[in-house]
Amino acid sequence: MENYFKEIRSHFFDEAETLFSIWDTNLNFVDANKALLDILQVEKEQLMGQNISKMAPDTITSGRFDIYKQVLETGKTAIIDEVKTHPDLDIGSQYYRVKIFKMKYGIGVISKNITDLKIIINDDIQKLQEQASLLQYQNTQLSDFCNIVSHNLRAPLVNLGMLTDFIGESNNLEELKELSSRLKPVIEGLNETFDCLIETLQFRLDKEIKMDQINLEERTNKILKEFEPEKEVSKANVKINFESFPEITYPRKYIDSILSNLISNAFKYRSPNRNLELNLRTVVRHGKVLLVVKDNGLGIDLNMHHDRMFKIRKVFHKHPQAKGFGLFMIKNQIESMGDTIYIKSKINRGSTFYIEFKNQKNDTKEISIGG
Amino acid sequence: MTQKKLVLVDDDQIFVYLTAKAIEQTKLIDLIKIFDNGLDAINFLKENSGEPQSLPEVILLDLSMPIMDGWQFLEEYIFLQPKLTKKIIIYIVSSSITPADIIRAKNISEVSDYIIKPVTKEKLIEVVKQL
Numbered sequence: 001m002e003n004y005f006k007e008i009r010s011h012f013f014d015e016a017e018t019l020f021s022i023w024d025t026n027l028n029f030v031d032a033n034k035a036l037l038d039i040l041q042v043e044k045e046q047l048m049g050q051n052i053s054k055m056a057p058d059t060i061t062s063g064r065f066d067i068y069k070q071v072l073e074t075g076k077t078a079i080i081d082e083v084k085t086h087p088d089l090d091i092g093s094q095y096y097r098v099k100i101f102k103m104k105y106g107i108g109v110i111s112k113n114i115t116d117l118k119i120i121i122n123d124d125i126q127k128l129q130e131q132a133s134l135l136q137y138q139n140t141q142l143s144d145f146c147n148i149v150s151h152n153l154r155a156p157l158v159n160l161g162m163l164t165d166f167i168g169e170s171n172n173l174e175e176l177k178e179l180s181s182r183l184k185p186v187i188e189g190l191n192e193t194f195d196c197l198i199e200t201l202q203f204r205l206d207k208e209i210k211m212d213q214i215n216l217e218e219r220t221n222k223i224l225k226e227f228e229p230e231k232e233v234s235k236a237n238v239k240i241n242f243e244s245f246p247e248i249t250y251p252r253k254y255i256d257s258i259l260s261n262l263i264s265n266a267f268k269y270r271s272p273n274r275n276l277e278l279n280l281r282t283v284v285r286h287g288k289v290l291l292v293v294k295d296n297g298l299g300i301d302l303n304m305h306h307d308r309m310f311k312i313r314k315v316f317h318k319h320p321q322a323k324g325f326g327l328f329m330i331k332n333q334i335e336s337m338g339d340t341i342y343i344k345s346k347i348n349r350g351s352t353f354y355i356e357f358k359n360q361k362n363d364t365k366e367i368s369i370g371g
Numbered sequence: 372m373t374q375k376k377l378v379l380v381d382d383d384q385i386f387v388y389l390t391a392k393a394i395e396q397t398k399l400i401d402l403i404k405i406f407d408n409g410l411d412a413i414n415f416l417k418e419n420s421g422e423p424q425s426l427p428e429v430i431l432l433d434l435s436m437p438i439m440d441g442w443q444f445l446e447e448y449i450f451l452q453p454k455l456t457k458k459i460i461i462y463i464v465s466s467s468i469t470p471a472d473i474i475r476a477k478n479i480s481e482v483s484d485y486i487i488k489p490v491t492k493e494k495l496i497e498v499v500k501q502l
Contacts, residue, residue, distance in 0.1 A: 146469065147467075147469060150466075150467050150468050150469045151435055151465075151466055151467045151469075154466045154467075154468065154488075155383060155435075155466040155488070158386075158466050158488040158489045159383065159385040159386060159389075161489050162385070162386070162389050162488075162489045162490075163385065163389065165489075165491075166389055166392070166393075182385055182388065185385075186385055304439070304443065324437075
């Protein structure tokens with residue numbers, strides 16, 4: 001009867017998919033099950049009496065050897081996770097949960113492959129991280145919006161209130177005229193901010209916005225035509241090179257708005273001391289497409305203004321036409337497409353804007369155009 | 372009696388116009404100096420740090436301004452203050468009702484108070500009467 005039990009137990013030992021191995025008190029090989037021998041692609045006889053440190057040198061470098069010895073000394077079971085790179089690259093790294101326990105004349109090691117589980121968890125973590133960053137982004141959006149309402153809408157309302165108070169208290173005709181004349185610009189400003197806000201809210205809701213196949217050079221040249229007078233005055237030298245990525249899939253009105261705002265800024269904030277050099281190009285880097293717009297203009301102190309660069313109604317130069325809508329608008333357009341815009345700049349050297357497009361495929365023919 | 376001077380740092384032309392008008396009417400202030408951004412204001416203080424007769428008794432400071440905003444002005448001011456030959460009272464005067472702004476201002480010891488726009492004539496009189 002005893003033999004019968006031994007037999008079925010050893011049957012389980014050999015049939016199990018979990019890897020079993022047994023080592024003596026010197027950590028020399030005693031036994032292993034079929035699953036482990038299959039993976040190692042050796043016969044049991046070849047391993048007999050071999051020390052674990054010779055069989056698998058990585059046990060020493062990974063510190064596992066010390067854990068084995070500890071289990072031998074203390075008799076306490078240890079559980080560790082380890083990663084093994086599979087020789088077949090297609091299979092990728094394999095994750096094991098390893099249990100090491102003391103036996104009468106040595107230790108037993110059970111390794112369970114947990115790669116599938118690991119992959120599922122990693123996928124879940126990645127999804128969670130994506131959702132967390134989306135939430136964080138929407139939170140920033142909301143707080144930005146609150147700030148806009150708190151300041152950019154409140155400020156003109158306050159002015160209207162104060163103006164009407166003064167008008168109510170005044171009985172001097174000249175003064176009344178003067179006060180009343182100041183109402184209109186406030187209302188106009190309020191209207192502009194309001195329209196800008198409504199428009200940006202629209203970008204957020206424009207989930208089904210029409211995608212267009214856009215030839216960047218064609219659009220840029222078309223927009224540059226509107227700046228002919230500025231081009232002449234500034235003796236601008238405009239260079240365009242979209243060869244590395246000539247066509248992009250994007251809503252045309254967004255591309256027009258991006259190009260026209262960045263070009264307009266380059267003219268507006270050019271240096272009075274040199275002719276404007278404006279450089280527009282595309283770059284493909286790590287599978288992402290970058291639209292790069294570089295000028296040699298006034299530049300901006302990013303240490304001072306970095307957080308405010310793309311906020312509404314923020315201006316950084318003493319320029320009568322600076323209103324603080326342009327960059328705010330295009331950032332909203334770009335982000336509503338899941339893309340990003342950033343700037344590098346040095347005072348008196350110039351600014352470079354980078355727009356990073358994530359969902360552009362190299363073979364533009366593959367892209368199905370919606371709308 | 373010494374002349375009383377007030378500096379208004381604000382880019383909002385309507386607010387500046389109305390405030391200056393109201394302050395003039397109080398006849399409690401002899402000179403109002405206006406800057407439309409923090410940088411010009413801080414430069415003025417730097418240039419006149421050793422001349423108490425040129426420095427103002429009080430500064431009304433807006434927060435949202437181009438080039439250098441009110442917060443950045445305050446950062447610079449904290450460094451400059453030991454060199455100033457006159458005690459200056461600073462009021463933040465902002466249209467922002469964001470609690471974060473108000474708390475932030477309360478934590479800056481150089482700021483005497485946070486006044487939310489609109490500023491009534493009564494409030495202005497209260498501010499300048501203390502001088």
